[in-house]
Amino acid sequence: MTGAFFLGWRYLAFHKLKTTILVGSITLMLFLPAAVRLLVNDSATALTARADQTPLVVGAAGSPLELVLNALYFHAEQPPALSYDNFSELRDAGLAVTIPMYTRFHSRGSPIVGTTLDYFSFRDLNLAAGRMMGMLGECVIGANVAARHKAGVGDSLVSSPETVFDIAGVYPLKMNISGVLAPTGTPDDNAIFVDFKTAWVIQGLGHGHQDLERPQAAASVLNRSEGMVTANAALQQYAEITPENAAEFHFHGATGDFPLSSVVVVPPNEKNGALLRGRYQNNAKGIQIIVPSSVLNDLLDTVFTVQNYIILGLALLSLATVAVITLVFLLSQQLRKGEFLTLSRIGASKTYLATLIASEIGFVFTGSLVLAAGLTFITRQYALQILQIFLGF
Amino acid sequence: MIELSKIEFRYPAAGGFKVSIPQLAVPTGECMAVVGPSGSGKTTLLGLLSGILKPSSGSLVMDGTDLARLDEGQRRRFRINNVGQVFQAFELLRYLSVIENIMLPRYIHGSATQTSAARDRAARLLTDVGLDARANAYPSELSQGEQQRVAVCRAMLNQPALLLADEPTGNLDQTNKQNVVDLLLEQAKANNSTLIMVTHDDSLLGAFSSVLDIQSLLADEPRREDLS
Secondary structure (H helix, E strand, O other): OHHHHHHHHHHHHHOHHHHHHHHHHHHHHHHHHHHHHHHHHHHHHHHHHHHHOOOEEEEEOOOHHHHHHHHHHOOOOOOOOEEHHHHHHHHHHOOOEEEEEEEEEEEOOEEEEEEOOHHHHHOOOOEEEEOOOOOOOEEEEOHHHHHHHOOOOOOEEEOOOOOOOOOOOOOOOEEEEEEEEOOOOOHHHHOEEEEHHHHHHHHOOEEEEOOOOOHHHHHHEEEEEOOEEEEOOOOOEOOEOOOOOHHHEEEOOOHHHOEEOEEEEEOOOHHHHHHHHHHOHHHHHHEEEEOHHHHHHHHHHHHHHHHHHHHHHHHHHHHHHHHHHHHHHHHHHHHOHHHHHHHHHHOOOHHHHHHHHHHHHHHHHHHHHHHHHHHHHHHHHOHHHHHHHHHOO | OEEEEEEEEEOOOOOOOEEEEEEEEEOOOOEEEEEOOOOOOHHHHHHHHHOOOOOOEEEEEEOOEEHHHOOHHHHHHHHHHHEEEEOOOOOOOOOOOHHHHHOHHHHHOOOHHHHHHHHHHHHHHHHHOOOHHHOOOOHHHOOHHHHHHHHHHHHHOOOOOEEEEEOOOOOOOHHHHHHHHHHHHHHHHHHOOEEEEEOOOHHHHHHOOEEEEHHHHHOOOOOEEEOO
16 A cells, blocks of 8 residues: 555645645644644743732833833833832832832833842842943843844943934933843843933933033033033033043932833732732822732733634634635545546555545645644744744733 | 456446357467447457456456456456556556656555566666656656557556557557557567457558457357458
8 A cells, every 4th residue: 555655645746836735724724723822821921920020010100001011021112100209209118129110212122121230139130241230321231132232241232212313302322231131031131221320311311521610621611600500512421421421420300300110019028018009009199009910910811812712713714724625635536537547447446546545635634734733833932032023022 | 368258248337238248269479459330349348358347247267367256356456467458548647757657557556675676677668668768757748659658668567468458549640550559569579468459440450460350259250350
């Protein structure tokens, strides 16, 4: 019967286009539902794992989901800003470790996360090279950022303007890389971490320039009056913070009004957590306090419902595909009556002919199964990267 | 030696059309042409000789084996090993190369070790018919004359004792007709096979050692014209 398998194989190999279409259809029929389920499950696991590690998030009143996505995954959508005074109030309450987050800016597609060193110990992030940021203007980059930009300790990254013609807005600050984080497989790999005050400098709330009291800056002084010096455009402004000019960087306005995106709150026990939640219940003071895992569970309930609809749709599509494939095989057998008659006249039995047809079906389904399994394996291997590409997590 | 005695065959699906052959003997190595009008039973005779059809009664003995007493599986094995067939429309499989088409009988009934030997034999046959350079071509790339030569090679693969050809020249021009007949006779002679060829073309009869008029065969006294 090996001859029947050989003939089956040769038939499929000769009709390459037909075979490819059949194998492709069956592969997709098998692969798509598996891939959807895999990606949804993996994304749910990835989402909930990070959310489960984050006890509470505080932000300005608004969409809880937007706040969670921004605070945990540095998602581009900006929740309403929280003031630094709000953060100070939380911190001064002494009920929990409070970690400020300011995630408004980007550098070449990577989010710049303004925070404090507490963030690294909270997320258990370790350095692969260098040291943590020690001064204004320094940054620590995630493993993927280092790979994507081929950047390391001693290199620098420049913050991107928010719009092309952003003259007065975001300050294009050159940030020196002091450290590179070890990979974690989390959104932290894709982030550039700076002190939150550096993020304020990027925003233009703080800046550095020549000291107008020094003789070298005399040419830039337009007017001196009591308590106020007016400078002209010749005044040298710094686009990079260095040890030499760091002291000349300063902030204008009331720091308490400066913005933050959110605050990650880590209470030491249930009681403190409950106290904090009670304090900001019903969006008191225009502030919301949320448990990220419960927000994401609500989202995932919706995602799983959608997933079930998609799989149902794919199942119906698979039924249609099976019907079409059956029709193709039956029509093919009709067209091959002459061939089967020849084989029979030469000496092929009915069993031989049945084996020939079965081998063709077997090859097509085995090929499809192997391909679908391979694609599913690749999807599983690269699920995280796929999710990062499509969902930005 | 092939001996048919009191053979009867009835087509169940053709209104009970019956073919009766009282007596026929064909010596080993004979090259016989079978003639007769359409529907007179020529193809039925070839079907009986090849074992595709089983006679309702009588005996059909070929080299000591009575095909009338064999079941379908046994007749099929007998056919594969002892009978080569050349069909009118060549009937090459379009998805097999020339050499694979010639080896088809081995693919249907043979082992892996036999396949290797069969490939050597197929290559030799192709050289004999001048198609060795076309071994890997597909039938659609061949002329009709070349296809017919491949069909003859396929029939000769197992060095059959009996070579049956059912109007193999029906679709060919005069030159190719003569070439195919010459090839069949040459291969049959080289292999000491008995050749029985059905034809409507009187111009080819001179090449055969005997001619059988199927109409006379179906009468009580079959007329066989010995041309040798």
